[in-house]
Amino acid sequence: MCSENQGMPPRCVLVLDPASPRWLIANAAAVLGASAGAAGAAALGPDLTDASGGHWAGIAEIVVPVLAASPAELAALRAAAQEAGVTALAFPDLAQASPTYADYTAAVAGTPTAEIGVHAIALLGSGNAVRRLTRHLPALTDPVPEPVP
Template sequence: MPEIGAVPPRCVLVLDPAAPRWLIANAAAVLGASAGAAGAAALGPELTDASGARWPAIAEIVVPVLAASPAELAALRAAAPDAGVTALAFPDLAQASPTYADFAAAVARTATADIGVHAVALLGSGNAVRRLTRHLPALTDPVPVP
């Protein structure tokens, strides 16, 4: 993992746009929590609106959300270390495991090539993350099914 100092690393979330909505939402939530725990984001201050209602703090960073196929996601994960970028992955084994212990056991018995990747969060310098992701489109709404 890159050194995380006073300046938070850039964080980009890359998801499989063909995945079911519930899986996209779950992957985004898990990777967002993981990126925050890894130091990618500091919380801003609590806010008060014009009516006096309080708003708890949220992360101060902007997180672009991009789209990539499962093969592209696996390639991003594999290329990240050489680019000096940390790739936090949400693999199919995590989604299928009821506990972290079950997930760990599944990873231990599965070859890298056999682990499908639903999403990745990329953490690193802005330039390094951009070099890996500049060719990817933004995640948009799926085409409606008639």
């Protein structure tokens, strides 16, 4: 796990391929969010009670920017993060295509790095290190609709 800054949790940024289908973006975000939480990216806030007495389970107390990058940019970002000492949790095509973690493990072991496509990554590290890696990336937005002829 990455080092923490003065007892603060690491900064967490999610970077997704905006050209992926929505279901894949949602799946990648869910898997990487769970992975980042398990890696210690955020503590859950306390449960809450609303003005009507309804109860709400606590959620992560951090802000997670969601940015966009192409698969080639994601692969380069993953490598740059590793060189910078930033944890890069990746959601590669091999994970999406594997029905079990054992299948995923075997697929990764048999595939060279350059042949593994990356759909999304979560970066965990000091705020400065993560910002240096991601400051050039745009926010993930809705795709621009194609004009109707």
